[in-house]
Amino acid sequence: MIERKQILEVLEGYEKDKIKVGVIGSHSALDIADGAKAEGFKTIVVAQRGRHRTYAEYFKEKKTRDGLTKGFIDDVIVLEKFGQIIEVQEELRKRNVIFVPNRSFVVYTGIDRVENEFLVPLFGSRNLLRSEERSEEKSYYWLLEKAGLPYPEPVKPEEIDEVGLVIVKLPHAKKRLERGFFTAASYREFREKSERLMKLGVITEEDLAKARIERYIIGPVFNFDFFYSPLDEEIELLGIDWRFETSLDGHVRLPASQQLTLPEWQFEPEYTVTGHASSTLRESLLEKVFDMAEKYVEATKRYYPPGIIGPFTLQTAVDKDLNFYIYDVAPRTGGGTNIHMAMGHPYGNALWRKEMSTGRRVALEIKRAIELDELEKVVT
Template sequence: MKVNLRKIIGTLGSHCSLQVLKGAKDEGFKTLLISEKKRYHVYNRFSFIDHVILVDKFRDILEAGIQNRLNDLNCILIPHGTLISSLSSDEIESIDVPVFGNKFILRWEANRSLKQKLMIESKLQIPRTIKSKGEINDLCIVKLHGAAGGKGYFLASDKKGFEEGYNKLLNDNVITDEKQLYIQEYVKGVPVFLHFFYSPISGDIEFMGVDRRYESDIDGISRIPSKHQLDVQIEPTYNVIGNIPLVLRESLLDDVYQMGENFVQASERLVPPGIPGPFCLEGVYTKDAKFISFEFSARIVAGTNLYISGSQYSNFLFENGMSMGRRIALEIKNAINKRKLDTILT
């Protein structure tokens, strides 16, 4: 059957937009990029981008004029990390253009207590929350509510260390109150990011790849010999600079699929229609190979940019180099084919 591909696949020009639009093109769709003017000179280099809407800033997507243009072009919007960091949850939900996946679950990613609720419902093991600075008796990570990229986070091993970190943030005018901080057990092990795709069209959960992040300056600290580390007093930050590919021990896959399935089922119970499309479980594997999850992303993550021509895992499932971006387009194509587009859009 000939598929009607009059739909256009569009996204914001950042994060994983090249992957998403290249994948859409490879599946036969026309593509659209919403680009900030200042960055257009980068995107102008790529021939797989058919339409461009230039904006001063990504928030302009809230304007009715822009949304009308997207709807006139029959655009399906693919959400990613930049949409989440540019707009509030209310604003994302207000977008009157079909969004791929469940736009309502993005609120559960952005809000720390909702996030925790969904992770517990998914039976994921999560780091212990420390209720007050007086209860700190082992290494902890102190986070800001709603921070992005681990900025402002600090480590503390006791009450004194907490107060030092807190006073520094206070002096730097980053926070005004201790209540803005959230203390969590520091999980010792190696951080890993698990990329999944759930297809309500086929009913399958696909484990698509795994990466680790290359974060500055935490990943640079090990390059400084310890006697100099003590001199420079670095408070590590977790600003993502890029991603590094990884494969897991094959014996871990059993748990990986189980966690993915539990997450899909919990999402369907708590946030209908659940989680059609990509998501990522993010955590630390401890020395006993237990996965302790510190957060999830309820949409495509930029770590998937590693696997434009398929990953070690997606190559077991698909013939022709299936990136996550291309998988999204394939899902849209299959849904159009089966007249089930409603089940994958909100």
């Protein structure tokens, strides 16, 4: 693990009035770049060829013929593969970049290289990024247990008949960033679906052996987009979102009778996230949500010092008795924050009395840390 003192040494060589905000061109990059621009920072996106035009053309800052400015991305570094970002880290340091990690950055670069080779100041908690890997001993499930937070209990395959409906969590065989999730209400169904999905090339036997099987919580899902400020030592709820997933959302729009007639290759829905929508929560439930966030933050401070820095998302399901269960944790900016770029999150706007998206909140914290001469508190 790159030590924090090494990062602080890099920061010592930065021109503080020329700091730029950098991000890998995927996931929530538009939100991060838009928010940085709103707070007066120059932006740099590291993109992969074949996926670079979104950033290098369509949202690139430019002047119109009549002198108007549109776009918000200043510079784009185009690589053949995202993983080559390690090779341009010296260039990022020369440009005084503070880098904002997202899930794509970790997956495409590799968690080992992020921890040990990427010697660029990260806004956020470098050591917490590994907790998102379900196969790790000290994953977010371990952290949730230490914090005394509710999550769907793990289930062994032979216990499914006793427990009832479960969800099996494992990566997609071909699209590694995506999910090969499936549900089962009995051990027999688990075996039948497993064999069918392996035959179709959706999952592998190796991944299935390491899969997380847990009780399926029947109820709506809410992703709570939080922010923890080390400068103020306060938790902020910025917004709430939920996901559009293919082909799951297409399946649930079909009558049950039609679902049962689908051919084998269409029968099992996949859970590939393709977009997000905004949401709010009944106010009588908000205190429960803040309680969960407080426990999570305290646990990160205790077990992953210095603890969470900046944005994090608690992904939850709510059962019929209004009990929350955390089924996933993003210890960095969440995937659904683009829904509020430029407009801000509803709760963040109300709190700050202006448009406050996650991207803008990240940039505001960096800006305040520079002004307060406390950058060391927000980077790792």
